[in-house]
């Protein structure tokens with residue numbers, strides 16, 4: 001029988017002090033369903049037995065060598081008595097050459113992190129380690145010196161063993177490589193750590209019930225949010241936004257640190273948003289709580305934002321949903337109500353003619369002058385499915401616009417000095433200006449994003 005492994009183990013231990021983990025790890029690819037500690041202990045126990053057998057057969061297995069080697073094992077209790085009974089020597093109390101006794105005291109080293117982890121709600125986690133270069137190099141050199149080709153790296157053993165300790169402390173948690181709730185990163189050997197929390201994503205629809213509120217927080221350009229005279233030292237241009245009205249109660253409930261609002265398009269500050277509401281995704285970062293009933297969340301938001309914003313249809317989602325709602329919002333069908341002021345009276349015939357004209361009509365639209373300072377100037381083609389015009393007075397109309405997402409409706413009305421063609425103004429033959437604009441409906445294909453909506 002080939003006793004190569006045992007010879008190697010003896011050779012190693014004659015020169016270096018090792019703990020069971022580090023000894024076992026050198027043979028990590030041999031045998032399955034074992035920890036490296038168990039591998040190491042199996043080798044130690046076998047060596048103990050061989051040395052006894054050899055002693056009885058008068059030293060055939062180089063008894064002294066084996067006993068000497070065993071003295072270099074760190075922290076294996078049964079060996080202590082074994083050595084004491086058979087020699088006058090004791091197991092050397094000392095430090096493992098490779099890990100410097102990290103594995104023997106692993107639980108103690110991560111005690112602080114365990115305490116902090118307990119402040120987070122999670123079901124899935126991942127352990128990561130940044131191992132000091134010197135330690136990795138030391139292990140590499142060690143393996144090369146003894147031509148050990150079956151070894152595992154100290155990094156993967158540490159990740160796994162720390163993971164096991166965490167599982168022991170938190171009964172129903174699982175390791176997950178794909179999008180775990182929390183990631184705990186340790187620097188080895190110092191064991192200072194960082195807990196990274198993956199954000200949660202909440203999908204829903206919002207309605208904006210009042211005018212004058214921007215969708216997202218508008219940070220003051222002059223002071224970049226610090227506070228200055230221009231923004232009355234608020235750091236922002238508007239007191240409140242849809243984003244803030246929704247985020248604040250959510251951050252509080254989830255004990256998060258920040259939130260990012262992603263809307264499926266946006267309405268103007270002076271427009272309200274009615275109907276079933278506009279889809280949005282709220283990305284909440286650094287959450288300590290994540291197992292919350294969404295009904296409760298919805299009630300919390302609607303209570304906080306009462307009279308201004310209302311949310312409905314909240315669902316947990318994955319990160320992919322942001323990309324999807326952004327893409328879909330450009331093509332999805334929208335319905336607006338525009339109140340249009342004319343600079344001259346128009347006849348009923350003209351109104352009927354305009355309605356007929358804008359039936360499945362393609363509009364050529366260059367980026368409006370009012371936004372061209374922050375968006376690239378380009379020509380887009382958008383479809384108007386239909387207009388429904390009701391006269392309010394001789395020179396005032398209510399126009400219901402049914403169109404493709406991404407069309408600038410104010411410019412469809414005014415023509416934007418020829419940048420939007422055709423326009424209502426052009427067809428009616430008078431100057432027309434949109435004095436009020438509301439979003440009535442965003443026809444969003446909820447079923448197309450179903451796949452990104454999950455229970456958690």
Ligand SMILES: [Zn+2]
Nearest residue numbers: 019022096099
């Ligand atoms: Zn060790």
Ligand SMILES: [Zn+2]
Nearest residue numbers: 220223228231
């Ligand atoms: Zn300012």
